Amino acid sequence: MSLMMQKLIYLLFLMTCCQGFGQNPRLKTTEINAQTLEDKIYAGFDGLGNNYFIKNNVFSKQNENQTWEYKNVALGKISSVDFINPLKILLFYEDFNTVILLDNQLNEIQKINLFEIDNTIFASKIGLASQNQFWIYNALTQQIMLFDYLKNTSKTVGNPIAENIKYTQTDFNHFYWIDEINNWYAIDLFGKVTLLANIPPFEKIQIVDQEKLLFSRDNTLYCLNNQSKTIFEIEIVEKSFRNFYYKDQILAIFTNQQIKNFKIKLP
Numbered sequence: 001m002s003l004m005m006q007k008l009i010y011l012l013f014l015m016t017c018c019q020g021f022g023q024n025p026r027l028k029t030t031e032i033n034a035q036t037l038e039d040k041i042y043a044g045f046d047g048l049g050n051n052y053f054i055k056n057n058v059f060s061k062q063n064e065n066q067t068w069e070y071k072n073v074a075l076g077k078i079s080s081v082d083f084i085n086p087l088k089i090l091l092f093y094e095d096f097n098t099v100i101l102l103d104n105q106l107n108e109i110q111k112i113n114l115f116e117i118d119n120t121i122f123a124s125k126i127g128l129a130s131q132n133q134f135w136i137y138n139a140l141t142q143q144i145m146l147f148d149y150l151k152n153t154s155k156t157v158g159n160p161i162a163e164n165i166k167y168t169q170t171d172f173n174h175f176y177w178i179d180e181i182n183n184w185y186a187i188d189l190f191g192k193v194t195l196l197a198n199i200p201p202f203e204k205i206q207i208v209d210q211e212k213l214l215f216s217r218d219n220t221l222y223c224l225n226n227q228s229k230t231i232f233e234i235e236i237v238e239k240s241f242r243n244f245y246y247k248d249q250i251l252a253i254f255t256n257q258q259i260k261n262f263k264i265k266l267p
Helices: 003-020
Strands: 030-036 041-045 051-055 058-062 067-071 080-082 089-093 098-102 108-113 123-128 133-138 143-148 153-157 165-170 174-179 183-188 193-198 204-207 212-217 220-225 230-234 243-247 250-254 258-263
Touching: 041 243, 041 250, 080 123, 089 123, 123 165, 133 165, 133 174, 165 204, 204 243, 212 243
Parallel strands: none
Antiparallel strands: 030 258, 041 051, 051 058, 058 067, 080 089, 089 098, 098 108, 123 133, 133 143, 143 153, 165 174, 174 183, 183 193, 204 212, 212 220, 220 230, 243 250, 250 258
């Protein structure tokens, strides 16, 4: 498909979505609880009841009974965190091209300086994959890679990405990205690339799976069902919010002051 045809499809989809904003079918939510945020960046929660935060480049994990912390002053700013496996948590420090793996009590179990292993890897995006691997987007080659952190070996999957990337997300089996014209792609462990959809403009976004994603625009939260090509407006009482996080039918909305958790069933 040519770039011009992709842009035309995107424009038609965008026009349809924009016409529908304000008259979308609505998804109801039920508030579960709320907690004070205390001037921290909320990263999200896992399926074991733990919340994750970043404050002054200190990464913390907290539940009702205990708090754990990890900090590494020498590596500076935490660029991203990945806790889809709560027993093996990944921290990425882009300035030093370094990945830290932590156990479930935030003890450091492995430090990987990618420059020391392969000086052609300039990672800008990192995420956990399956089979003792993590995903890498190599900014030098504009390619996606898989890195085996037990063997310290890497391999490239797929061809270089032509468009600039504005958002990425990973799960154990896929690396997702959204490019500058809002094309949403997925690549699997074997290098198969799938164009999933052209999506509307967004401010914040979270990919749920290949069929659903959540996005915010103008302080309104939406759910896109990619299978039915339907956009739902999610009912929340907050007039403004900083971000959101979804997992296992729980939606967390966080403002400057607090986190509110809602029960929601996505279509």
